Amino acid sequence: MTTIQHPLEDATRSGMIPHIWCNGCGNGVILGEFLRALDEMNYDVNKIVVVSGIGCIGRISGYTNTDSFHTTHGRALALAVGLKAANPSLKPVVISGDGDLFAIGGNHFIHAARRNVDIAVICSNNFNYGMTGGQSGPTTPPGAYTTTTLYGNIEHPLNLVQFAAACGAVYVARWTAIHVRRIRESIKKAINKKGFSFVEIITACPEEYGRRNKIPDPIQNMKWLRDVSIVESRMDPKDAVIEPDKIVVGEFVDIEKPEYTDLLLGKAESIRSRLEKEGKLSNVTL
Amino acid sequence: MSRRLPEVGGVFLQMEDEIASMAAIIGASYAGVKSMTATSGPGFSLMQENIGLAAMTETPCVVVDVMRAGPSTGQPTKTGQQDVMQAKWGSHGDYEIIALAPSSVQEMFDLTLEAFNLSETYRCPVFVMSDEIIGHLMERLTIPKPEDLQLVNRKRPTSPPKEYQPFRADDTLVPEMATFGEGYRFYATGLTHDETGHPQTDSAEHHASLVKRLCDKIRNNVDKISRVQRVSLDDADVCVVAYGSVARSALSAVAEGRAKGIKIGLLRLISIWPFPDDIVEEVAEQVDRILVPEMNYGQLVREVERNAGRRKVKSIPRLGDALHTPEEILAEVSG
DSSP states (O other): OOOOOOTTGGGBOTTOOSOSOOTTOTHHHHHHHHHHHHHHHTOOGGGEEEEEOSSTGGGHHHHBSSEEEEOSTTOHHHHHHHHHHHOTTOEEEEEEEHHIIIIITHHHHHHHHHHTOSOEEEEEEOSSBTTTTOBOOTTOOTTOOBTTBTTOOOSOOOOHHHHHHHHTOSEEEEEETTOHHHHHHHHHHHHHSSSOEEEEEEOOOIIIIIHHTTOOSHHHHHHHHHHHEEEOTTOOGGGOOEETTEEEEEEEEEOOOOOHHHHHHHHHHHHHHHHHHTTOOOSOOO | OTTHHHHTTOOOOOOSSHHHHHHHHHHHHHTTSOOEEEEOHHHHHHHHHHHHHHHHTTOOEEEEEEEEEOSTTOEEEEEOOTTHHHHHHOSSSSOOOEEEOOOSHHHHHHHHHHHHHHHHHHTSEEEEEEEHHHHTOOOOOOOOOGGGOOOOOOOOOOSOGGGOOTTOBOTTSOBOOOOTTSSOOOEEESSOBOTTSOBOSSOHHHHHHHHHHHHHHHHTTHHHHOOEEEESOTTOSEEEEEOTTHHHHHHHHHHHHHHTTOOEEEEEESEEESOOHHHHHHHHHHOSEEEEEESSSSSTHHHHHHTOTTSEEEEEEOOSSSOOOHHHHHTTSOO
16 A cells, blocks of 8 residues: 655644644644745745744644744744844744734734834634634624624724734735635745734634634635635725625735844944954953 | 843843743743843733743743832832742742842852853753842942853753654753754644643643653752851851841841850851752751741741741741841840
């Protein structure tokens, strides 16, 4: 009998597959496209560090055959900033959920983006806390039913691409789990971009979100994403709405801006060369 | 540090909050550098979440807590020793850390260095539990020449990347530590994990063996980690157990007491966690009475009581912006 190896077998961590995700969950698409992107772009994978937080998608750092860190809830970006500052040759890729990155971790998102730290952020937005029973979160749409909005959500959701752009991200895109090739291309751009880049992926969550909002079937869920998505690249991200019958997807920001660790090292270099000219450079180096 | 580190090839970051600071030093440590952060009580509370992560992922790192008066915002910049139990028990779950308590500016330097060495040796967070008095003190400091410093670095992997198991330990119970970016492609998680680093969230055996190892790698080495100073204890009837700035006052109390003919001595705890049980027990056996002055409402005194057998242990709590005077300590010698 011959065994056929999956083309991405070597890109995953041996012994960790099968993953924990439900049938029809979009997180598998993110894992697959992230690994295919790495495979196609010939990036030095030894320099990639996948950092994740808590939640369904948080388990992704265990599945990729990379250096990886599964942090506490919301803290992936803060840990990634420390990694990057200590060794700027590393490229942290933070892959986490909407609740992790924008509720408990919202403060770290603001400041990592504001500083323009060279980190690629991939956010799986499933409109709820899927792992813990389907509670509402910062992206739950108005009127949606979750285990903590049993009478319909009364809150205004955060538009993640608008927020990321406002915080200073240099690359911002949104796709849904059906846009597999576009996800792959955006992940490549995010990894190659020097600076804070953000890719939002609307992931179907049939089991928790879908079941309570009349889209419980995975195929039906994917068809819904296909039917309501409109590609509007270069649109002002504040107008990139997520509504029941319309999800605007595309690339919204792609700009250049000095990157944090470049500035950090550049500043340190200028300090040391000034001290050297003045004959005051310490013989101690770390 | 923001002035000095760029001058010598280091990196200084001011993070957005203390939660982020603690996360960042874990990331930096996994990137292969020695990392530290410094704070006071409110920030130390925020750091507790990721102190647990550092304990679980066996991250060498150093946290300086210059203790002030709490709870909550309390009295900013007023002194206290109210975080010493939090240092041991602040994050949820069973784990062990190491905590040192400097009594002088010189010890701020020496013990910070020692904290790094201990964190690299045992792969755990190490705390320098200072207080406002030491933090604002100005006194003579001798900085050794770089070549005279004794520096310890973490054990590096001895096996090639494909065979490397990031959480497999030898008899020391401390695993070898690879660095991100070198091709080891390893995984660290705050979940219960096995020797390969893979999550083991259902296995009671894996959980028990991991948690025991995290604790025992410290507990088995209490005698190596413990640092104390003994003053005039040989013939003492009364022993003062003190740490941090309070130990300075206790030292004066011993001198004044001896001048009055009182057989009093001092056991100064330089390391407070893991608690030096055996040393306190041995000293307790030689004296009649133990005094424990602390700038809190009685915290480490409980650890002393645990080791004092039937000896009388007198807590001398002090709350508010000042040290105990030597007279306040001496007043408790009898009665």
